[in-house]
Amino acid sequence: MHRLFVAVDLPDKVKKSVTDIRCELPGARWVAEEQLHLTLRFIGDADELTMRAIKTAFKELTSPAFQLALCGIGHFPPGKHPRVLWVGMTVSEQLLALQQQVELALLEAGIPLEGRKFSPHITIARLKETPARLVIALEEKEKAFASEPFQVTQFHLYSSTLTGSGAIHTRQASYPLIF
Template identity: 45%
Template structure:
């Protein structure tokens, strides 16, 4: 089972992000139903480890908070971009939640995440470089800002890689107080 922990996005926000999903050749746009903010990628685990992950995440407590998406960017360089994303306004509550998740998963036996947490919502992945159109896109959408939304819970997802792309299933939802 391939797992990750993420925040689901409200339907109206996913619809708004779909408005950003065009105009770049070579981009594989994320299906609107799959738009999310990853808190921790876990990867392949067996059934026992998945149960341990669920138990660890079930013990996390934290307050609800509001979150706003802002700006766009890319991972990779201009010659070989890997993905296009929407950023997240600085948010201490989000950072604390992500740190609690990381700590709980390490206590459950997972290796520490090596990458620094950079909250974002992936809009597209690139098969090939869109060339100068990417920089024009980034400039055009640099001031993007979505209305804040309330984060009431976080979700453990499983991911199945199919020929047409990833299929995500919510395995468990963990409420915040």
């Protein structure tokens, strides 16, 4: 079985700008720079046959390349004790269209539709008993955060192996977008 997700990678320069947000924050487990990505869809466990069906469905997907820029910082769940710290992004109709095409391709491959609405973000830290006031103070300090725009030219199918020191992501396949 493979634990799968679909993602857009970030350029190294953008990853570096995100990791510059890091600070002393009790209970924060920061995501490693090389692991930062934009998840289009978490799939979960899939056997070899299902993974092959997903790869085949993604080969048929055609979507234009587009620009994206990260901006803002926040946490999940909103209005409750923070569990995830994230960086947001500018509104992108092209990103939403790509995510919708990914969702439909997965449906074709036998994966049920995602029950939650797509909320584009980059997870930058997982929080455990981090005082909400400290999270809010960091969000206030970094509210002007913005990356340089970058070109999204492909998306990827990843497998994820959970370990005691965090997840290890392995790229299974890449899918180019149209210029």
